[in-house]
Amino acid sequence: MIRDKLLINREGFVWGIEVLLPGRFIIHVEFLNLKTSSSNEHERTLFQMQNRNYLSSCTSTMHIQFRNFSMDWAASCITLSAKIRDKVPIASFVIRIIDSAKDRKVLAKLDIQIIETKSYLLETQGTDVCSIWPTKIMNQKPNSAVLESVGRMLTEKIHTDITINASDGSIGAHRAVLAARSPVFHSMFKHNLKENHDSNINISDMSIESCQAFINYLYGIIEDEEFFKHRLELLHAANKYDICGLRDVCSESLAEDIDSSNVLERLQDSYMYQLPKLKLHCMQYLVKFGRIFDIKDDFNAFLQTVDKDLVIQLLGEALSMNDSAYRVETICRLAQWRIDNLASCTYCKSDPFTIAIWNWHLCVERNRVSCVKLFPEATNNLPLSSFVIRLLSSVKDRKALAQLEVRDKLLSSREGFVWGIEVPLPGRFIIHVEFLDLKTSSSNGEDICSIWPNRIMQQRSNSAALESLSRMLMEGMHTDITINASDGSIGAHRAVLAARSPVFRSMFSHDLKENDDSTINISDMSTESCQAFINYLYGIIEHQEFLMHRLELVRAADKYDICDLRDVCHESLVEDIDSSNVLERLQNAYLYGLPKLKISCMQYLVKFGKIFDIRDDFIVFLQTADRDLITQIFYEVLSVWNGF
Template identity: 60%
Template sequence: MSDSAYKVETTSRLAQWRIENLASCTYRKSDPFKIGKWNWHLTVEKSKMLFVKLHPEISNLTRDNPPIASFIIRVVCSVGDRKSLTHPEITDRKLKSNDDFVWAIEVPLTGKFIIDVEFLDLKIVPPENDVVNGVPGLIFDGKLCKICRVESLALFGPEGFSGKRSNATALASLGRMLRENIHTDIIINASDGSIGAHRAVLAARSPVFRSMFSHDLKEKELSTINISDMSIEACQAFLSYIYGNIEHEDFLTHRLALLGAADKYDISDLKEACHDSLLEDIDAKNVLERLQNASLFALPKLKSSCMRYLVKFGKIYDIRDEFNAFLLCADRELIAEVFHEVLIAWKGF
């Protein structure tokens, strides 16, 4: 049997295992695939029923920091009308061994089928001192976002103490300048409100702003910048990023608006941060919007990931109504690219 029979295809939060044929009384275990910090396995066993298991690979990491997972798992018949069976959503299930999640399917399955797992949330229980009100930390792609605020241990090490403390103090002071309107000298008008800022800070972070203030443009003369395509909340998040004190939740909430602002005002590090973040949680609800933004802002990796999610992982079938609406309004070249990918996938099937 070819190695591809055991390979699981993944995106940041989605895993699919395509099984060409599973004979009666057959057991099969997938190759390991990485989601979050852990390597995972899917197993199937067919006797009178089909048993599907999902579990992390046994390791010291799993023993010490078992994942607490929320996910949706389906079995999809990959021929004909793509009929599927969906397990009720699993929420906050601790997974340590191959017996912690077992799905017994009574419906007989023959021929080709797909096991599809979409991870909604992955957590670990951090050390006792790092838990706030019993809430564990959220983790994806190896990045732990603890709910509590923890000072970096490196800050208190023997090396680099003064420099890191100085940087932290400077950033806090910049944030205070914005928050408390200390000596602001420019007004930014958003679509539904205004906020004060500092020319020097804006000019240092954006060549577009620097050009505005260096030439006799209306922004320099009137001491105002009109950003009518952003709400005041998104504009506040934009300025908070520029000043170095944006909150993670604000960043996530306004990613698309921040992406547009980063492109418009040529702030490359913000554009890259938005790009990386948008890659991490592509799903059926946002994939078409992200595909259009990837095309608009020339983000090839995001475009490729959205195409892969839609075509290779077959999610285009799950959002037929939304996709039909997309066909009516999307850029013609982008639509042609999607159908090109579909044709390639059909030829390879």
């Protein structure tokens, strides 16, 4: 047995074979574990290669490839190496040479333990080296299903128990969701308040449209366009109901697209709601980037009504303007470079500055024809850029000396944008770039799409909604149904169960005993496995908990018709088949109609010869197995021997 062997092209594993090899044999490798510091996914690999015409000549070498591994063998040795330059695997495996006759006698087997972890793997790829098995498919899939179910609770009004009255309409919602998302709502429902008795919440300072956007955010289903349309109303609601996540995401989003038409309103809101990042961006936009001159009349009117403390902060921002000669100031989608003395040189290059996901540079060259160059530090994932570039006087009125608008220009570090300037350059000036849009290829490499607006809202809304579901369950917020397992009970919410399972939804929609008694009996599951099942439905199951209860979960998925749980259990059970569990998994695969698991189990037993390792257990299994399953195993045996 080989343990923790680092395999790369130059340093593969070499096994010198001392037995005489027959003309036909099988090289059999079972990977026990593969470790790496990266996170890319692999499938557990158990493979074999059959050589019909092995040549014993010492000069004869064969080379076989499969995925990212390669195997070579000469007359007396076998080499196994990974054809990967980075993300190098540390491999644990058993390698055997097996006679291809029907009893599959083991001719040679390596049973040596070697621990060889190379320090440079840790230095180049991170400090944590961890197993890639089992892959965390469980964590990747249910979140989307949970979020979809939470959305259905709202849109299909599944067991709503509270009404929100806006200025021009009403919306049904769930106490538990609102209480989990907002401490104000939580307190409102917890104490003897009018809203709790009447099952009504009045939000008369919001229209039905903006109120729907607010509720959609709380449930994690708000769309980008809806969010951007109602950002200011959402910010007001976030402050009123103490929802920090919504407040933060509104602040960051409002800071992204400041312009002359909205900067004064946003500066006022940032001061009112204490949003320091937004306030700083607005002040820099006005003062440092000189936009105060574009809206001089509006700014004068603004100063007459604004709080005196904010005026003092603006003055302080104006007095703090002392920049490095090579530093480019950035804010939102703007960049500007102040050049105070170009007379003493003919070429000047800025420090790098960041706009969106790229670092950029500006260069100025002064010759017979002066020019300005703009380029990103990028050789791939290139930005398709639209921008306005201006040459401004650095005196107080910031007069535009020249400007040019560029649309959809593909820029790279080798092919930047060069602007030939026909006007004479003064000794002191400002290069000002306003990025209108930046596009890049989507993740599938086909669609070109804008990187703005970014999706911070959707990401945080989703994570906050999942976190709130967790609190609803763990803190027992407004539970209205009890699940009785074989040895205990768990509180839950009708709306969540009904949205996650059509069986539960039908149970609560009709005049059944479970609906009348507010109890569900699941006597074929222990409290521990039932808790794992409920945790999955709420999207909070831990990985180890999932692995421990996979078989009970696949039964529950079949019983309550939860397709995403069935699929994720199916994929996970395929990953770690071994001699101790293959027969149980084969039976479950047949019972619950899991084709991939069934095929994998039969191939493990027949094609990879593990049936000989568990011969007695397999014979007992055949006495009780369904006749149709036995027939399928028989045909698998025939297909293997016909193909050999």
